[in-house]
Amino acid sequence: MILIANLTQLIKKAAIEAVQASKPSDLIFGKIVSTNPLEVSVDQKLTLSDEFVFTTYAYSQIIQVNDNVVMLRAQGGQKYLIIDKVV
Template identity: 40%
Template sequence: MGLLETIKRAGLGAVEAGKPVAILFGTITKKNPLEVIVDQRFSLTEDFFIFLEDVRKKVLEPGDTLLLLRVQGGESYVVLDKV
């Protein structure tokens, strides 16, 4: 890896470190398999979500809105509750 690439990665890491989490809203578009559109910008499947036990017990249907906590890097989202 070259010096320029190393500097770019360090800069990106500094930006991400400044915003370790974000609270977002998602709307369920499909129930099985689960699909959620997040902030009307992008769609994610169940693989990206970590469900709290209380949320798992709730009946989730298409059209329901979820309160999400994006984990740093955006590779996983904690489903905090159904709104």
């Protein structure tokens, strides 16, 4: 019986690690560094260029330099969508 409990725990742990390794969607906060071309600073080491950051039409019209934004990171971390300004 103890062997089955340990096996169950091991399977659960492996499943959790697999989900974490796949980098599921996540909210990311950043600051607009440039609007043309679009650049968003996420932290001191990471600035995203316009090839990785997308906006909706509504927000592309009102985003300005130094605006704080919240983004949705796509699974895998290669694409980011600005979903709103943070106030």
